[in-house]
Each structure stands twice: as C-alpha cells, then as structure tokens.
Amino acid sequence: MLRSLAVLLSAALALSGLAACQQQKFSKNSATHTRDGILGITETNPNMPLxxxxxxxxxxxxxxxxxxxQRFPNVSITSISLNGPTAYVRLNAPAHTxxxxxxxxxQGASEVLAFAAPRYNANVTVTAK
Known part of the structure; x- marks a missing residue:
C-alpha cells in the first residue's frame, strides 16, 4: 500500500513537471498607462483640469x-481665431494712433495673451481705424 502510494505520488509529480515545461501557446497582451504620476488618469478623462x-x-x-x-479698454477686438497652437488676433486701435x-x-497684447492662454502662440495684428 505504501509502495503504490509512493509510485502514484512520483507519477503525479512527474506529470506536473512535464506540464510546467511545456511551451505556452497563448500570449497575454496588457496595456499599461502612461507614466504621468497619477496612474494614467489624464488619458481616461481628458476634460479634467489635470x-x-x-x-x-x-x-x-x-x-x-x-x-x-482689461489691459486695453480703448482697443476693440476684431477677431480671434484659433488654428492648432496659434491664435490669430486682430485688434483695432482708435483712429490717428x-x-x-x-x-x-x-507687444502688450502678445504678452497678455501669453500669460492668459499659454498654450497658444499669439499672432497679433493691430490696425488704426
């Protein structure tokens, strides 16, 4: 009885060893988050202030x-158009400026825009009308 138990146990160990050495036929693809410091939350919710x-x-x-x-109360804004990272701003100064x-x-408008909206490169045009 003890001898048959030992044979059975050694056979089970041999089979488990063979199963462990077989080549796996599946691949596990796992996506990782970017290393933004907050476990990829900026990718999952892009409208967060982060x-x-x-x-x-x-x-x-x-x-x-x-x-x-606020900076130039006497200047009127003709148009502001955004194209990618560039903001095209057209201003009208008072006549005879x-x-x-x-x-x-x-120059002042470019500085103000660089502070207020730093992700845009401001292209400012001022005309006197």
Missing part, C-alpha cells in the same frame, strides 16, 4: 477677450 486641454475653444477665446479688454503706440499695443 491635462493641458481641459478648456474648450470658446472658453479660450473668452479668456483672451477678457485679458485684452501713432505707429509707436500701435507697436506697444501689439
């Missing part, structure tokens, strides 16, 4: 309009 694109385009335009309006003042307004 990502760089949590504001919508109308929100960005509104922020730009408010920033320019000297060219030096127009250049100062253009």
């Amino acid at each position: 990502s760089a694109s949590f504001r919508t385009y109308p929100d960005d335009v509104r922020v730009m309009q408010n920033a320019i309006g 000297p060219p030096e003042e127009i250049e100062r307004i253009r």
